[in-house]
Amino acid sequence: MVRAFDEVIEMNKEKDVQVISQQQAKSVFETTRLNLWYGETHALKDIHLTISENEVTAIIGPSGCGKSTYLKTLNRMVELVPSVRTSGEIKYRDENILSKHYQVEHLRTKVGMVFQKPNPFPKSIYDNIAYGPRIHGIRNKKILDQIVEKSLRDAAIWDEVKDRLHENAYGLSGGQQQRICIARCLAIEPDVILMDEPTSALDPISTLKVEELIQQLKANYSIVIVTHNMQQAARISDKTAFFLNGEVVEFDVTNKIFTNPHDKRTEDYVSGRFG
Amino acid sequence: MREKYEQQLQDVQQRLIQLCELSIHAFDKSLGLLQSQDISKAWIIIEQDRFINRLEQQIQDDVQMIMTKQQPVATDLRRLLVIIRAASEMERIGDYAVSIAKETIRIGENQIVYDLQQLMVMRTLAVDMLQKMLQAFSEENLIEAKEIATLDDEIDQLYGDVLSGFEQERTWHEMHAAQLQSLSFICKYVERAADHATNLAEALFYLVQGKRYDFD
Numbered sequence: 001m002v003r004a005f006d007e008v009i010e011m012n013k014e015k016d017v018q019v020i021s022q023q024q025a026k027s028v029f030e031t032t033r034l035n036l037w038y039g040e041t042h043a044l045k046d047i048h049l050t051i052s053e054n055e056v057t058a059i060i061g062p063s064g065c066g067k068s069t070y071l072k073t074l075n076r077m078v079e080l081v082p083s084v085r086t087s088g089e090i091k092y093r094d095e096n097i098l099s100k101h102y103q104v105e106h107l108r109t110k111v112g113m114v115f116q117k118p119n120p121f122p123k124s125i126y127d128n129i130a131y132g133p134r135i136h137g138i139r140n141k142k143i144l145d146q147i148v149e150k151s152l153r154d155a156a157i158w159d160e161v162k163d164r165l166h167e168n169a170y171g172l173s174g175g176q177q178q179r180i181c182i183a184r185c186l187a188i189e190p191d192v193i194l195m196d197e198p199t200s201a202l203d204p205i206s207t208l209k210v211e212e213l214i215q216q217l218k219a220n221y222s223i224v225i226v227t228h229n230m231q232q233a234a235r236i237s238d239k240t241a242f243f244l245n246g247e248v249v250e251f252d253v254t255n256k257i258f259t260n261p262h263d264k265r266t267e268d269y270v271s272g273r274f275g
Numbered sequence: 276m277r278e279k280y281e282q283q284l285q286d287v288q289q290r291l292i293q294l295c296e297l298s299i300h301a302f303d304k305s306l307g308l309l310q311s312q313d314i315s316k317a318w319i320i321i322e323q324d325r326f327i328n329r330l331e332q333q334i335q336d337d338v339q340m341i342m343t344k345q346q347p348v349a350t351d352l353r354r355l356l357v358i359i360r361a362a363s364e365m366e367r368i369g370d371y372a373v374s375i376a377k378e379t380i381r382i383g384e385n386q387i388v389y390d391l392q393q394l395m396v397m398r399t400l401a402v403d404m405l406q407k408m409l410q411a412f413s414e415e416n417l418i419e420a421k422e423i424a425t426l427d428d429e430i431d432q433l434y435g436d437v438l439s440g441f442e443q444e445r446t447w448h449e450m451h452a453a454q455l456q457s458l459s460f461i462c463k464y465v466e467r468a469a470d471h472a473t474n475l476a477e478a479l480f481y482l483v484q485g486k487r488y489d490f491d
Contacts, residue, residue, distance in 0.1 A: 230348070231346060258349060259348070259352065259353070259485065260349060260350075260353075260485030261349055267349050267350060270349055271347065271348055271349050271350070271351050272276070272277055273276050273277060
């Protein structure tokens with residue numbers, strides 16, 4: 001009896017160590033004093049946020065709070081809007097991606113993105129996945145085959161499509177198309193995956209499949225996900241940032257945000273009292 | 276926003292308060308009936324415990340329904356967890372009332388030879404503690420709750436005194452060993468009831484602050 005008790009104590013110690021090592025996870029993105037304007041509109045205000053390696057970071061907040069803007073800043077897609085200005089810095093692996101000298105092409109190969117609506121190319125499933133690697137110069141059929149299979153397996157869709165790789169991806173269901181898009185993103189072996197409401201256009205079963213996939217992917221990738229679905233953030237993320245009016249109101253481990261948040265505004269938002 | 280949800284939370288909390296009031300009333304009354312040795316009314320206490328039990332089940336069902344439909348988080352979620360816990364704590368007070376009533380029936384109409392005065396002091400203190408705690412709980416008054424929880428030490432002290440009082444009287448009443456046993460049990464129930472009041476204070480702190488405290 002006494003021994004069993006000691007074993008339990010020992011097991012809990014191990015868990016504590018795991019928790020501590022999680023807390024000390026290496027950072028992928030370090031955002032410091034980031035401000036962003038769309039013309040006159042101040043869309044992001046003095047953002048400080050750290051995205052850690054091999055973790056899922058969820059960004060929540062009401063519409064127009066700046067969460068998608070922040071996500072698009074991480075791969076500099078936000079620059080496609082002509083009137084955008086930024087200040088502050090975002091360090092990706094210790095290099096400031098907002099610096100004029102930073103190669104945006106390099107960033108895009110390291111930081112993949114999955115969008116709200118599945119957007120496969122009007123090509124075969126195979127060509128969708130092989131598209132990125134081909135652009136990067138891979139022509140060897142055998143290597144491409146391997147990349148396609150591995151990416152589809154990692155995106156948990158191989159078994160569903162392995163016999164129809166040369167059919168058009170448009171023939172797949174929404175949930176399958178979204179996993180094809182995730183596979184396409186994995187094919188270039190990124191470091192970080194950004195997801196902008198990746199399940200909002202999917203049915204509940206497909207949603208759960210994508211959520212499970214995200215859980216598996218974090219072993220090899222760092223993931224940032226913007227979601228309107230609070231339960232989803234609670235289920236799949238390690239840390240959660242709550243954005244409001246362009247500011248980060250609270251950023252903490254997800255368990256804390258959903259059980260005992262520090263800020264009253266976070267509490268009101270997660271318990272559905274506004275937004 | 277979420278008016279129906281707010282209403283559901285209020286309703287279940289109201290039902291909890293009702294359960295607390297019923298339990299405390301039954302508990303207090305059972306000790307009064309011991310003093311007056313009213314056997315027929317003691318049976319009613321036993322009979323009426325099913326209302327308290329049913330109320331607890333209803334609270335559990337309500338909480339389950341709210342959790343399923345409203346998916347509460349943060350304070351709302353803690354509130355529901357605390358309501359379930361408090362309902363179970365207070366249902367136990369009803370059970371003690373039943374146990375006290377059973378002991379009263381066991382003693383029957385034989386005259387109680389032991390001095391009940393100190394036990395009745397314990398009763399007054401415990402009931403007072405439970406009532407005040409219920410008040411603090413409904414008002415979410417942490418300062419009050421913490422203060423009331425300290426009364427438990429006084430009751431523990433009294434519990435020891437009552438038992439040693441009985442022990443001293445024991446030699447004079449050798450013929451009444453069964454009565455001593457019943458009264459000792461009752462004494463224990465009163466002491467335990469006060470512990471549940473302390474647990475309620477801990478539950479209230481968890482509800483308001485999300486932190487766990489031990490007031491024992």
